[in-house]
Amino acid sequence: MINQLTQDAILLLKKLIETQSFSSEENQTATLLESWFQQYKIDYKRIKNNVWAVNKYFDDDKPTLLLNSHHDTVKPNSAYTKDPFKAIVEDGKLFGLGSNDAGGCLVSLIATFTYFYNQKDLKYNLVIVASAEEESSGPNGLNSMLPIIPKVDVAIVGEPTLMNLAIAEKGLVVFDAVLTGTPSHAAHPNDDNVIYKAIDTLQWFKDFKFEKNSEALGDVKLTVSQISAGKQHNAVPADLNLVIDVRVNDAYTNAEIAEILQKEAPVTRITPRSLRLNSSSIPVDHDLVKAGIAMGRTTYGSPTLSDQAVLSCPSLKLGPGDSTRSHSADEFIYLNEIEEGIKIYVELLHRVIV
Template sequence: MLPLPQLLSELVRRPSVNPMGRTDLDPAILYEARVTAFLEHELRNIGCAVRRQHVAPERDNLVATYEPPHPPAFSVLFEAHQDTVPVDAMTVEPFGAAVAGGRLYGRGACDVKAGAAVMLTAFARLVREKPPGSARVTLAFTVDEEHGGAGVQELMASGFRADYAIVAEPTLLNIVNAHKGVARWALETGGRACHSSRPDQGVSAVYRMARLLRGIEDYARELQDRAPDPVLGPRTVSVGRVTGGVSPNTVPDYCRADVDRRLIPGETYDTATAELDAVLRARPDVDFPFTLTRASSGCLPLGPELSGDLVARFGAVIDSVVGRHTAHPVPFGTDAATVAAAGVPAVVFGPGDIAQAHTKDEWIDLAQLEPAAEILFRFACGK
């Protein structure tokens, strides 16, 4: 097995960009196939059986299991996603894996190829050392976490179960035991195109969208006024992107807005969709048709109810390596919610700080890699 910094470098150098519904990205950097092939090669090199779980073209989960040479004390899933967000406007070479000042830079370095590297390192050590009293450990590298979660959904739909699950995300070596869910939509308006010198002969889809966006802004304020979840805080809604029109001298006949809604326990994608649709249609200034379409399969909220024992056991291991930890909620979504929805107690853990994820100069503090791998190894050993 490669040393951890080198292993991470190899992962960052292999693009695995999730298009996230976009059609304007370079096909040469899309999807997880290059990372999948590398990880499969590394697993086979340590003598481990590995299987692919097909999810979509060029998008396969990888699943490998360590069976200890004795009845296992428990079973645990180590899960990390292979994909990254796009690389627009990055100020560092996205796939250069440059190292400076104790940091490794590049897309996915923090979210979440560092987490994947430490999980693979801990898993390889188990295979090599076969420590007595260890758990059965399944290592899953999934696809499509950044947009729809199709990979982890396929994994859990296949019937996989374990006593516990650790899901890789940047947590500064702390435990995340709860997070909000995610619903995303494409909001679309139509119009009638014409030459911009005679706008009275057309209908602007952009102006129509502007009315809907005012409605979403009002809705966002109303959500903030509702009683928050005692653990996760308030519901939120945000518009992340608006596109429409073909040129400055053409009245646009189409406009689209990408809308993101963060859910708290008790809410679902369906209830959030119905509520937003009703809010927009009830506005007196919306006297035109529009469509609100699901843009991903979404992510459920993760509550702390199932994971109390896991938090205590895993937290004790973290303390034995780095001396202290916190267990806390976060506003972003992860694959842990899908795992927990299948009845498997799940927490989120990994090296790195979420503040560096998805940024224009994404980086990871290399000093966190070895402690993270040691924590995972010790937990799997039942320590």
């Protein structure tokens, strides 16, 4: 059965690649996913562009394990040399937009869910959500499904990890900051030029360190990622705008990060866009982690954000593919990574839920 599921999963991935699914535009790929569940006679539901199902013998008295990955993509960058919407196989690689992030993970998890769907007496219920709007952290993605699906006790989130165990993931807070000065004509002296003041401010952000370190996730990473000021060559502007990207370890909540920067940062004001994308983790002694380690998989902390950020339960990030290929030109995944991924997912769940 695994061989047939693997072949069908790869075929589904090829169809997904060749169907545009930018965030909030996933209608057609959601329809493709529906066809899988129809083919395997799985009772499923669709809400907007999210497709989900529970195992056949769902039992309210058992804990529930969520399997989740997304079918939306970013837009292809200008460096592509291959058609991003054509599934091309060369030298064991399947090229195409979304192949690695996170199509390979998604179809592998769907195949795994299908493998266990009809089995009785599982220790955990299974629920799968093929979600939308992950890349944009949009309002109609996994976050919108949590009040609808059964209560989740633990989750596996499919993102490319080379099938190693990402037992923690950094959260994200994006800040908008404003630095003010004195506007003037460029021809006149000005000791309060906001652009010159920004030199010391940028150095402060470059040097600033949050005190708490995390064993799994290391330090909080703060990066000034955008700067803008002025509209005319002959006018010194009154203010300068900064965007600060902060990747938060599990030693802080996002609200604590905001409180620290609002107190310490040498700017006129600094405002978080959202505080909801917190860090996430799973205890190293959880059965899923112990089973993965027993299978020879390594553990690490992930610096990249995923739908784990909207979950309040313990969650493990695990999937075929390599995160460094995500959002890259000529994105690809190895076909044998998908084959291996399905086998590892199935064995992992065998050890925990059967």
